[in-house]
Amino acid sequence: xRGVSFSVDKGEIVGLLGPNGxxxxxxxxxxxxxxxxxxxxxxxDGVSVQSGPNExxxxxxxxxxxxxxxxxxxxxxENLEFFASLQGINPKNKRGEIxxxxxxxxxxxxxxxxxxxxxxxxQQKLALxxxxxxxxxxxxxxxxxxxxxxxxxxxxxxxxKALAEEENITLLxxxxxxxxxxxxxxxxxxxxxxxxxxxxRVDNLLDLFRAEEYKVVLGGRLKxxxxxxxRRDFSVTMSPDSEELRTGFEVEVAEAKQIYxxxxxxxxxxxxxxxxxxxxxxxxxxxxxxxxGGRDED
Amino acid sequence: MKIRLILLWGILKKNVIERKxxxxxxxxxxxxxxxxxxxxxxxxxxxxxxxxxxxxxDGLVVGFxxxxxxxxxxxxxxxxxxxxxxxxxxxxxxxxxVGFGWISFSQxxxxxxxxxxxxxxxxxxxxxxxxRFLSLRIASTFPLLIITLLGVAGIGYFLGGLTLVxxxxxxxxxIVQFLFVALVMVPVxxxxxxxxxxxxxxxxxxxxxxxxGTPITGLPPSDLGFLLLNSTVYFLLGYGAFKYFExxxxxxxxxxxY
Numbered sequence: 001x002r003g004v005s006f007s008v009d010k011g012e013i014v015g016l017l018g019p020n021g022x023x024x025x026x027x028x029x030x031x032x033x034x035x036x037x038x039x040x041x042x043x044x045d046g047v048s049v050q051s052g053p054n055e056x057x058x059x060x061x062x063x064x065x066x067x068x069x070x071x072x073x074x075x076x077x078e079n080l081e082f083f084a085s086l087q088g089i090n091p092k093n094k095r096g097e098i099x100x101x102x103x104x105x106x107x108x109x110x111x112x113x114x115x116x117x118x119x120x121x122x123q124q125k126l127a128l129x130x131x132x133x134x135x136x137x138x139x140x141x142x143x144x145x146x147x148x149x150x151x152x153x154x155x156x157x158x159x160x161k162a163l164a165e166e167e168n169i170t171l172l173x174x175x176x177x178x179x180x181x182x183x184x185x186x187x188x189x190x191x192x193x194x195x196x197x198x199x200x201r202v203d204n205l206l207d208l209f210r211a212e213e214y215k216v217v218l219g220g221r222l223k224x225x226x227x228x229x230x231r232r233d234f235s236v237t238m239s240p241d242s243e244e245l246r247t248g249f250e251v252e253v254a255e256a257k258q259i260y261x262x263x264x265x266x267x268x269x270x271x272x273x274x275x276x277x278x279x280x281x282x283x284x285x286x287x288x289x290x291x292x293g294g295r296d297e298d
Numbered sequence: 299m300k301i302r303l304i305l306l307w308g309i310l311k312k313n314v315i316e317r318k319x320x321x322x323x324x325x326x327x328x329x330x331x332x333x334x335x336x337x338x339x340x341x342x343x344x345x346x347x348x349x350x351x352x353x354x355x356d357g358l359v360v361g362f363x364x365x366x367x368x369x370x371x372x373x374x375x376x377x378x379x380x381x382x383x384x385x386x387x388x389x390x391x392x393x394x395x396v397g398f399g400w401i402s403f404s405q406x407x408x409x410x411x412x413x414x415x416x417x418x419x420x421x422x423x424x425x426x427x428x429x430r431f432l433s434l435r436i437a438s439t440f441p442l443l444i445i446t447l448l449g450v451a452g453i454g455y456f457l458g459g460l461t462l463v464x465x466x467x468x469x470x471x472x473i474v475q476f477l478f479v480a481l482v483m484v485p486v487x488x489x490x491x492x493x494x495x496x497x498x499x500x501x502x503x504x505x506x507x508x509x510x511g512t513p514i515t516g517l518p519p520s521d522l523g524f525l526l527l528n529s530t531v532y533f534l535l536g537y538g539a540f541k542y543f544e545x546x547x548x549x550x551x552x553x554x555x556y
Contacts, residue, residue, distance in 0.1 A: 032392075036549045065389075073320065078312070
């Protein structure tokens with residue numbers, strides 16, 4: 001990791017995104033004092049993690065390895081009681097809350113079944129519950145939806161969003177799954193080779209790329225020489241002519257103002273313009289653009 | 299302090315549940331040790347006879363009881379670290395605001411309590427098998443055992459530290475258990491240098507209580523003081539080494555990977 005610097009406000013959900021080896025897990029492990037950085041400082045609520053880890057991590061929980069952060073020989077209830085005691089909380093005083101927590105995660109029927117007999121999705125929810133029973137103010141989630149089926153992943157996302165919205169818990173989560181980041185996070189930090197490529201609001205990044213992409217749909221076919229001239233004078237990508245005699249092609253322009261000369265040329269050539277729309281890139285495209293483009297926040 | 303006691307109780311409870319739930323696994327280890335003892339005892343019986351046999355058998359019973367206890371205690375921390383790292387729960391323990399120092403000590407203490415009960419049962423079993431009934435003198439044996447095991451815990455911490463950094467230490471753990479055979483069985487009276495090693499002097503004093511029937515109050519205070527000093531030094535050295543290896547593991551990002 002080099003020059004990684006960011007802050008997260010109370011109640012925010014911030015995503016860490018990046019290809020394998022980008023440093024997402026390392027970042028989370030540095031924050032949780034499991035890795036000591038060679039330089040720099042990490043503070044939680046103003047307390048340095050390096051010089052006072054116990055104090056700094058008092059209100060911090062983490063789910064670091066999906067369904068592997070729990071004791072498989074213990075039942076969900078026993079797991080939660082143990083993790084509460086790990087925080088110095090007497091489990092006897094938490095029994096009601098433990099039941100409520102397990103109920104909210106739809107684990108109440110399995111609360112006395114050893115964790116090894118639960119499905120992966122349930123184990124992952126139990127890992128989340130084990131982190132929540134410690135009453136965290138900051139929750140670190142490393143790949144929280146990894147290995148989950150669509151339904152379990154959706155349930156997990158909803159739960160994560162509710163944590164910030166209803167309980168004002170601050171969340172920092174890493175994921176390979178760009179849908180998760182787009183769906184859950186307010187801000188995103190994109191890492192590449194141990195450096196921050198970009199940190200911004202998710203909607204800002206989507207806007208940025210949406211503004212640079214237009215789609216023009218034409219009625220009828222274009223002559224080959226017209227296509228060639230368009231390719232020569234503009235940065236365009238054309239889709240093949242379709243059977244319906246309708247040619248649609250996406251236009252990628254370096255600057256938004258290029259769209260007007262292009263439309264003028266099409267008009268001169270007598271092309272029938274059916275529609276012009278701003279492209280809507282999904283977060284995966286944004287991510288690839290940023291990572292492959294090598295934009296550097298520094 | 300209350301927080302620490304809650305944590306200690308939580309770890310003890312977890313250990314008891316795990317051992318109960320995997321009872322066969324827990325008991326099969328003790329049965330294997332018992333079978334080894336039976337083989338050694340009856341093997342020895344065919345070679346040694348007459349009045350000498352009684353003393354040798356008594357020594358074997360005490361030595362085997364101590365050795366088994368010692369091996370369990372020193373290897374517990376390393377084994378616990380290996381288990382927790384494999385399960386992916388070690389990181390969770392490290393993130394406790396109570397601190398891993400107390401967590402590891404609680405792990406040692408709770409295991410000690412469980413091992414104590416198991417080993418007293420084991421001692422009675424081998425006394426029944428051999429027909430050699432020794433004086434347990436709990437009031438005298440227990441404090442000596444605890445002080446001796448303090449030094450053993452130091453060795454356990456040292457090996458635990460190695461486990462954090464080097465991961466595969468099972469072979470070393472096996473070698474160390476043979477070293478402990480020598481330290482427990484060879485009397486310090488015949489090789490005084492051994493007095494400065496861990497365990498040896500404690501084993502010698504425990505033998506005096508259990509075989510000769512000397513109460514702890516009948517032992518010279520200087521001997522008790524030396525045992526306490528010896529165990530404290532080994533404990534502090536071991537714990538210091540553990541903290542050093544822990545820093546190395548955190549710096550290299552090795553914590554939890556197995």
